[in-house]
Amino acid sequence: MSANAVLSGSSGAEIVLSAEHLTKRFGDREAVSDVSFDVRAGEVFGFLGPNGAGKTTTIRMLVGLARPDRGTVRIRGIDLARDFRGAMGHVGCIVEAPDLYKYLTGRENLVHFSRMLPDGAAGRIPELAGLVALTERLDDKVATYSLGMRQRLGIAQALLGNPDILILDEPANGLDPAGIREIRQLVRHLAGERGIAVFVSSHLLSEVEQTCDRVAIIHRGRTLATGPVRELLDRVASDRLRFDVRPARRAAEVLAAFGPAETVEGQAGEEGTIHARIPKAKVPEALRALAAAGVEVFAVERALASLEEVFLEVTGGETV
Amino acid sequence: MRFSGLVENEILKFARQRRFRVVVLILVALIGLIVFAQSRGRERVLGGKDWHVETQERMARIQNGLRDGRMPASMQRWARFELDRLRYHLDRDINPEAISGPLFARGFANAASYLLLPLLAIVFASDVVSAEFAQGTIKLLLTRPVGRARVLASKLAALGLAITLTVLFGGIVAYVFGGIAYGYGGWTAPVLTGFRVAGERLDPATVRSIVLWLDLVLAYGLAWFAALCVGAIALLTSVLLRSTAAAMGTMLAALIAGTILPRLAPSWEAQKYLFVTNLPLPDYYSGSPPPIAGLTVGLGAAVLAAWALAAVVAAFAVFIRRDVLA
Numbered sequence: 208m209s210a211n212a213v214l215s216g217s218s219g220a221e222i223v224l225s226a227e228h229l230t231k232r233f234g235d236r237e238a239v240s241d242v243s244f245d246v247r248a249g250e251v252f253g254f255l256g257p258n259g260a261g262k263t264t265t266i267r268m269l270v271g272l273a274r275p276d277r278g279t280v281r282i283r284g285i286d287l288a289r290d291f292r293g294a295m296g297h298v299g300c301i302v303e304a305p306d307l308y309k310y311l312t313g314r315e316n317l318v319h320f321s322r323m324l325p326d327g328a329a330g331r332i333p334e335l336a337g338l339v340a341l342t343e344r345l346d347d348k349v350a351t352y353s354l355g356m357r358q359r360l361g362i363a364q365a366l367l368g369n370p371d372i373l374i375l376d377e378p379a380n381g382l383d384p385a386g387i388r389e390i391r392q393l394v395r396h397l398a399g400e401r402g403i404a405v406f407v408s409s410h411l412l413s414e415v416e417q418t419c420d421r422v423a424i425i426h427r428g429r430t431l432a433t434g435p436v437r438e439l440l441d442r443v444a445s446d447r448l449r450f451d452v453r454p455a456r457r458a459a460e461v462l463a464a465f466g467p468a469e470t471v472e473g474q475a476g477e478e479g480t481i482h483a484r485i486p487k488a489k490v491p492e493a494l495r496a497l498a499a500a501g502v503e504v505f506a507v508e509r510a511l512a513s514l515e516e517v518f519l520e521v522t523g524g525e526t527v
Numbered sequence: 528m529r530f531s532g533l534v535e536n537e538i539l540k541f542a543r544q545r546r547f548r549v550v551v552l553i554l555v556a557l558i559g560l561i562v563f564a565q566s567r568g569r570e571r572v573l574g575g576k577d578w579h580v581e582t583q584e585r586m587a588r589i590q591n592g593l594r595d596g597r598m599p600a601s602m603q604r605w606a607r608f609e610l611d612r613l614r615y616h617l618d619r620d621i622n623p624e625a626i627s628g629p630l631f632a633r634g635f636a637n638a639a640s641y642l643l644l645p646l647l648a649i650v651f652a653s654d655v656v657s658a659e660f661a662q663g664t665i666k667l668l669l670t671r672p673v674g675r676a677r678v679l680a681s682k683l684a685a686l687g688l689a690i691t692l693t694v695l696f697g698g699i700v701a702y703v704f705g706g707i708a709y710g711y712g713g714w715t716a717p718v719l720t721g722f723r724v725a726g727e728r729l730d731p732a733t734v735r736s737i738v739l740w741l742d743l744v745l746a747y748g749l750a751w752f753a754a755l756c757v758g759a760i761a762l763l764t765s766v767l768l769r770s771t772a773a774a775m776g777t778m779l780a781a782l783i784a785g786t787i788l789p790r791l792a793p794s795w796e797a798q799k800y801l802f803v804t805n806l807p808l809p810d811y812y813s814g815s816p817p818p819i820a821g822l823t824v825g826l827g828a829a830v831l832a833a834w835a836l837a838a839v840v841a842a843f844a845v846f847i848r849r850d851v852l853a
Binding site: 267270271272273274291292293295296298300302303304306307308309310311315319320322323324364368 | 532543662663664668671673850852
């Protein structure tokens with residue numbers, strides 16, 4: 208396989224997955240239009256968009272389940288349409304939901320999928336079971352697993368072939384906060400420690416903010432913006448602040464001089480919460496003014512923009 | 528990623544699903560019931576004259592017919608076979624009209640080839656691809672570095688194995704249960720087979736005498752072949768419809784149509800090119816009058832093979848090309 212030649216130059220900047228001008232039509236409707244992005248080794252790449260934006264359709268094209276009407280998917284430089292087996296040998300994925308054989312045990316599922324890989328994949332089962340914390344339940348039927356456990360088993364399955372890229376479709380869906388945290392830690396570990404490129408789709412901005420390095424935003428089948436997560440959040444969330452203060456009314460009067468102070472909770476002379484839009488550069492000054500006015504500040508927090516606000520920002524007015 | 532590993536996967540899935548156990552239970556229960564009902568019925572029918580005497584009288588009649596020379600040549604052939612058959616039974620003190628374990632198993636092959644074995648083949652085959660869609664596991668199965676053709680080929684191989692085991696198991700159960708009721712011996716008894724219908728009468732010219740175990744192997748071989756072909760066609764419906772219930776319903780409708788059509792419209796000769804008309808291959812072989820004029824084992828097997836081949840080609844073409852959006 209020619210891919211081994213590429214492997215030697217494994218650096219942080221190496222492009223593992225590249226989507227070029229992907230387009231998919233269903234009848235008259237264009238579900239995905241001209242979507243392009245690159246995912247590099249060792250990074251967690253977020254694919255952010257509301258439900259129905261075309262995320263899953265794009266993922267289906269990335270893993271060869273659906274043929275693009277136009278565009279190319281390359282994995283380690285291998286054209287998926289030309290050499291499916293060569294390309295998919297580098298990919299581990301979960302599409303839509305971690306659907307595994309419920310009537311088989313976790314181990315049987317892993318053995319099953321290891322038989323579809325080059326010899327030796329089965330040898331990784333104990334290690335991977337440990338990695339996703341399923342060792343003790345590995346011989347139970349998957350039907351008895353919680354959704355979080357299925358998600359973890361799905362990830363173990365995806366890792367069986369020692370992939371260079373892991374593609375996860377909404378891995379946080381349906382999980383409780385503890386489950387989401389586990390998955391997030393696992394994803395960060397795989398990217399950070401093992402240098403795997405991870406592609407994660409999500410409809411939750413908070414999820415992408417906490418997990419991903421870079422993000423592409425997709426809306427109505429088109430990518431609206433691609434770039435580092437920080438940059439994006441700075442663009443949309445930089446001036447929205449939340450103050451926990453006492454007394455609230457006095458604080459609101461002080462903050463109004465720096466920008467629109469929108470909401471006041473609590474009564475005069477008492478502790479309250481104020482939402483204010485103050486440019487980043489003016490925040491230190493505002494805090495000094497509050498101190499000078501004798502206002503006690505308990506917390507200042509930059510509010511996270513909602514996905515809707517992100518869309519308003521990047522589309523310049525179009526709502527979700 | 529050896530092909531045998533993929534087939535092993537498919538066998539694992541067959542074996543661990545409930546339907547395999549259900550099929551085993553169906554066979555055991557059904558055959559048990561048939562044996563019980565049949566042996567009950569026979570007790571009342573038999574009795575009366577001693578069969579030794581009756582057989583000797585029959586042999587004498589045939590010998591007389593042969594001697595006086597008025598018997599047509601085609602009939603003489605049959606008469607000699609029948610004489611041998613009766614003598615064989617008389618020598619071994621076996622009632623030639625009595626049923627034996629192997630004979631019961633032989634009868635089962637004929638009876639089961641109409642509906643039961645095709646039905647069981649459908650139960651297995653209609654699930655093979657659609658279940659992966661229903662469970663969502665198709666997305667994992669087709670995103671591994673294995674070509675889609677290999678995935679479907681492994682499923683086809685496992686399906687063939689499941690159908691083979693089912694036919695084999697059916698035969699063994701029929702023999703074991705039949706043996707309980709009628710005794711296990713009689714493997715080497717001669718049987719007459721290969722009657723042809725000429726006009727209104729049975730034409731004995733093509734009749735052959737064949738030892739029972741060979742006859743049994745041939746009958747089960749034909750039943751197995753028919754079941755395999757039905758399995759291939761059901762696999763195509765499973766690929767096309769992606770729903771087990773829809774695939775099974777379609778195939779059942781076809782099966783039922785196949786049992787009704789020859790009765791309601793026996794004069795429509797083109798139906799001999801339908802696959803459902805040709806399922807009772809063991810019957811055509813042993814020479815029961817075919818439901819449609821011109822049907823023979825050879826033609827039936829060829830028609831079935833053509834259908835199965837077309838179904839497999841179409842199943843692969845669709846499975847390889849179609850987008851997976853489940």
